[in-house]
Amino acid sequence: MSKSKIIYQVGTTEDGTPVAAGLYNFKSTFGLPLDIIFDIMASKKIIPSWFHLLGEALDDGVNTSKFMAELRVCILDTYGKEYLDVVWEPMLDFVERNSV
Secondary structure (H helix, E strand, C coil): CCCCCCCEEEEECCCCCEEEECHHHHHHHHCCCHHHHHHHHHHCCCEECHHHHHHHHHHCCCCHHHHHHHHHHHHHHHHCHHHHHHHHHHHHHHHHHHCC
């Protein structure tokens, strides 16, 4: 990871779509709301690394219930219900396993 980049690529999907991390740190550094960050990522055809996003938020001591509620709305608004239905349960499992 380049130290000059807050958002960086951590992989690609099976169809070659870039997957990016650093989104929560970007949000906390610059104060940009998640819905705007997700809209920009979607317009550039970049998928957020949901587990990196959650890990960064948990490491920052975020209020988990409040953050997950915000995240759910932002994912639904940007990516739609079908996408949310696929990613939501694994995200909840991750939070449950990694919360203090």
